[in-house]
Amino acid sequence: xxxxxxxxxARVPAKSRLKPDTFPIHxxxxxxxxxxxxxxxxxxxILSAPSEILDCRPGQFFHLLCPSKGGGNPFFxxxxxxxxYFPASGELHFLxxxxxxxxxxxxxLETGEGLKVLGPLGTGFTIQDGWQNLLVVxxxxxxxxxxxxxxxxxxxxxxxxxxxxARSPEMLMSVDRFRELGANVILVTDSEGSSGVExxxxxxxxxxxxxxxxxxxxxxxxxxxxxxxxxxxxxxIPGEIALEQQMACGIGMCQCCVRSLRRGxxxxxxxxxxxGPVFDLQEAMEW
Amino acid sequence: MxxxxxxxxxxxxxxxxxxxxxxxxxxxxxxxxxxxLGAHVTKTVTPEKRIGxxxxxxxxxxxxxxxxxxxxxxxxxxxxxxxxxxYEIFSPPLIVSIxxxxxxxxxRICEKVSVPGVxxxxxxxxxxxxxEDGKAFAMRPSTTLRVMKGLRExxxxxxxxxxxxxxxxxxxxxxxxxSGGADALVVSNTLLSMAIDVKxxxxxxxxxxxxxxxxxxxxxxxxxxxxxxxxxxxxxIGCGGIATVxxxxxxxxxxxxxxxxxxxxxxxxxxxxxxxxxLRAWLFAEKFQSVNDLIGSVRDDEAADSVVFMEAAP
Numbered sequence: 001x002x003x004x005x006x007x008x009x010a011r012v013p014a015k016s017r018l019k020p021d022t023f024p025i026h027x028x029x030x031x032x033x034x035x036x037x038x039x040x041x042x043x044x045x046i047l048s049a050p051s052e053i054l055d056c057r058p059g060q061f062f063h064l065l066c067p068s069k070g071g072g073n074p075f076f077x078x079x080x081x082x083x084x085y086f087p088a089s090g091e092l093h094f095l096x097x098x099x100x101x102x103x104x105x106x107x108x109l110e111t112g113e114g115l116k117v118l119g120p121l122g123t124g125f126t127i128q129d130g131w132q133n134l135l136v137v138x139x140x141x142x143x144x145x146x147x148x149x150x151x152x153x154x155x156x157x158x159x160x161x162x163x164x165x166a167r168s169p170e171m172l173m174s175v176d177r178f179r180e181l182g183a184n185v186i187l188v189t190d191s192e193g194s195s196g197v198e199x200x201x202x203x204x205x206x207x208x209x210x211x212x213x214x215x216x217x218x219x220x221x222x223x224x225x226x227x228x229x230x231x232x233x234x235x236x237i238p239g240e241i242a243l244e245q246q247m248a249c250g251i252g253m254c255q256c257c258v259r260s261l262r263r264g265x266x267x268x269x270x271x272x273x274x275x276g277p278v279f280d281l282q283e284a285m286e287w
Numbered sequence: 288m289x290x291x292x293x294x295x296x297x298x299x300x301x302x303x304x305x306x307x308x309x310x311x312x313x314x315x316x317x318x319x320x321x322x323x324l325g326a327h328v329t330k331t332v333t334p335e336k337r338i339g340x341x342x343x344x345x346x347x348x349x350x351x352x353x354x355x356x357x358x359x360x361x362x363x364x365x366x367x368x369x370x371x372x373x374y375e376i377f378s379p380p381l382i383v384s385i386x387x388x389x390x391x392x393x394x395r396i397c398e399k400v401s402v403p404g405v406x407x408x409x410x411x412x413x414x415x416x417x418x419e420d421g422k423a424f425a426m427r428p429s430t431t432l433r434v435m436k437g438l439r440e441x442x443x444x445x446x447x448x449x450x451x452x453x454x455x456x457x458x459x460x461x462x463x464x465x466s467g468g469a470d471a472l473v474v475s476n477t478l479l480s481m482a483i484d485v486k487x488x489x490x491x492x493x494x495x496x497x498x499x500x501x502x503x504x505x506x507x508x509x510x511x512x513x514x515x516x517x518x519x520x521x522x523x524i525g526c527g528g529i530a531t532v533x534x535x536x537x538x539x540x541x542x543x544x545x546x547x548x549x550x551x552x553x554x555x556x557x558x559x560x561x562x563x564x565x566l567r568a569w570l571f572a573e574k575f576q577s578v579n580d581l582i583g584s585v586r587d588d589e590a591a592d593s594v595v596f597m598e599a600a601p
Contacts, residue, residue, distance in 0.1 A: 252314035
């Protein structure tokens, strides 16, 4: 699989990369269409966005300039993975959980207010030609990151199974969205005791035996990473993972968002904002 | 039409706005036309490959940031082979930032990056000198003089010394850099700082401490730029906390001939092209014909040297 931007950019002639006819990264003010709490923990932010920023790839993100609201004054922008992009209706969706100063400020945004967004940024997921059966395994807000991938896979007529994990059934979000898109959804929760690694492994093994799996996709959990790495190695199934890291610039300049990866027998560093946030599953390291 | 071109010794800039080292790379070409800038300044490169510091490498403090990136570098050979040629396509002068742990290594990398395509070398002497006591070269006049003399011998390119605020001897360090052969001073690098998470009681940076940059640093770096402009005859380039056109104008009045913009680009990647247009508009509104008439125009005629060069708050 190909997702290193160093390689990707090497194929692009310098002229079009360094002096593009249109700049691929946009810094624009979008208008808040709605920003609502959809259950105890999660908010859905819907922005009215110009078409030029909606030419996105699943797995990419935007860098949001959170407002100084609610007593907070976040300095850096906040990277936020895309929950949905809809060029036809001119909408950009983010699903987020309030965890700190930035997201607390975001939660204060009201309909009609502006929000500056920079993007789309980063290198997204890849689906290789010929793949038929994809498996998404994610937990909590990580499911949001994988939703655009499900949308693309299902639009391309591929089969997609989504194992959605959460603390309790009430916490499961994105599930309706996965169903709407036509994914085969399997719910597992901690409260029902179905989200344990052994149970997940049984389910995935069954899926492999039944219809076969061409690729794994996941996001944000060490436990799932380890499980999928093991199963991927055993069965020769490739995979990708979206990783997070604190960011400053978001476009590759500051070198703050690096993560360690295993490649060619060595440990290397790559930027989550540029070569990532999507990396090869087997190269990813626990954190 | 207001003239906003400036000359920094032999280096001519079509406007006085350029990026600060470490906050810029060709990646910014995805956002705007990099030919708009007065100059391009690359991230500091070291002689050998360096991996950089542990994460978290940055944290935010009220209205500003700390960083301990730790100069990850692919080494000088990679830089000369792969990075310098990238900038051939652009018209602004290319300024290459270098650093090293010893005077010898500094001289070697200086020689190595003195190649066609490079307009000047920015000497990041804010890093520790491991031959002495680990204090940054630019903390003391003696080490500043020695390292600049060492570099002057090995290159004909203009040398810009980047000073540190982690010193109590700013005017003397500035004069030492000038005597050592510096063609301009960049004032300044970040200020050593710390932040602790009160819940976990862990320092917020993986490297415990790091450099403060952003608006909080501005009054300190502005004071240094002012003192340096008074102390030396070579041009001073202001750097520290610039985010608005008023910040740019303030540094120019203080005596800086050009400015570097860093941290502001992280939150507003379009800030530099905006500042160029806003500076032009400001000068026009204030009826200046040339930016050069503003440089060093601070009204301090009565101030005695002892006041201008003071090294502690009165």
